[in-house]
Amino acid sequence: MPELPEVETIKNALVPVIVGRKILDVITTVPTLREPLNQKELRKNIHGNVLAIRRRAKFLIFDLPGNNCLIAHLGMTGSFRVEPEKAPLLKHDRVVFLLDRNEKLIYNDIRRFGVIKNCKLSAPDKLPEEFAVFGPEPLEKNFNARYLHEILKRCKGPVKPFLMRQDIVVGVGNIYASESLFMAGISPLRPGNEITLEECKSLCDSIKRVLRDSIKQGGTTISDYRKPDGSEGKFVLRLKVYGRDGQECKKAGCKGTIEKIRQGGRSTFYCNQCQR
DNA sequence: CCAAATCCCTGCGTGC
C-alpha cells in the first residue's frame, strides 16, 4: 500500500525525529521478512549517527557513518514509530533500533512483505547498486511525455500494469496508477503502443499532479497505512475511482459508472464513460 | 523476449 506519497510522508515525519540521533543496537524478532533478516550483519553495520534519511522509489535510505546505510522497504503493511525504550512491543513489531536518549525506532510489518537490510555505498550520497534497475522518479524532469511515449510504444499490452513497473517509473502503485489514468481520461485497457505523445503528456502531468496532491494530504490511508505519529493520510477523501466500483463518476457532467476489473492480478478502477 | 500467473504473508469481510 505505501506508494511514493506514503513513503515520502513517512520520510518527512522521520527526518526531524531521527536525523542526528544515534543508533546503538538492532534487535530482530523474526528470522525473515520478504528477505532473511540478518541480525548479525545489522548489529555490526547499523550503528552510529543517522546522517540523513533519503527516499528513492518506495525505499527509505538511512545514511550512517562509514558509507553504511540502512535500506527499508515497507511492502504492503510496514510502518515506523518511535517509542520510549521501555514501552512494550506490539504484535508484528519485527525490527527494533535502540536509539540514544532512551528511545527506540520500531519497524512493524503485519504481512512481512517489507525489507530491512544494510548496504555499503560506494560513496556518501550515492545510491545502493541494486537501485540501478529503477526508472526515473515521477516528480523529476526526466520523467516526461517524450520519455513515457518512447517506453510505451514498445508496450503492446494494456497500459495500466506498465505504470506500476518500477523499471519504467518508480513509486506508482495500484492506487495512483488508477487515479492518474482517470485524471488523464485514458482507459486502463488501452494498449500502451496506441497512446499518443499528446496523451502521454496528459498522463505524465496527471501522475505528477496526483502524487504531489497526495503528498500534500499526507498520503492515502486505506487500512493499515499510518504516518509515524499514528495519524491517517487524508488523500483517501480525494480518490476518484479507487475503491468506488458501482458508484457514479465524480467528473462534472459525466454520467458514467466506476467499474472494477482485474489486470495483472490487481484490481483496476476506471470510469466506463470518460476514460477512453 | 515479453507478459501473465503464482507465491510470499496476515487480517478482515462474506457466505454457508
Add this chain to the structure above:
DNA sequence: TGCACGCAGGGATTTG
C-alpha cells in the same frame, strides 16, 4: 458461532 474462502497488493519468481 465457526469455518472456508476470497481479497488486499509490492515485487520476486515461475510459467506460458
